[in-house]
Amino acid sequence: MESFEGRCWLDWWANSSTLLGSVEVAVVIAVVDGGWRARGRILSDGPEEREAFDFLRALDPVFTLRFEDESTIPVAVHASADTVWFVMTEYAGPVQRAVSYEFGVT
Numbered sequence: 001m002e003s004f005e006g007r008c009w010l011d012w013w014a015n016s017s018t019l020l021g022s023v024e025v026a027v028v029i030a031v032v033d034g035g036w037r038a039r040g041r042i043l044s045d046g047p048e049e050r051e052a053f054d055f056l057r058a059l060d061p062v063f064t065l066r067f068e069d070e071s072t073i074p075v076a077v078h079a080s081a082d083t084v085w086f087v088m089t090e091y092a093g094p095v096q097r098a099v100s101y102e103f104g105v106t
């Protein structure tokens with residue numbers, strides 16, 4: 001396989017049993033020397049879905065990329081200069097990561 005273009009989902013897990021967010025995305029994955037290069041875009045036009053995605057990405061950029069056949073791969077999602085497309089890289093770090101966020105009450 002030289003490349004893949006299709007529909008997938010980016011899932012953001014709080015822990016092994018709690019899925020906090022999932023967004024449907026279009027992805028383009030290409031094989032390159034020594035690995036792969038990937039980019040994606042959210043399929044929904046709604047601003048709420050983009051805001052939730054950006055919020056979760058700011059907390060921790062590690063998502064699970066889920067394909068239609070239910071196979072998965074952990075990826076880190078990075079913003080790009082293009083406001084529609086984002087970049088994904090394979091994530092090979094620890095499964096458990098600390099996430100911290102403070103809510104301001106006024």
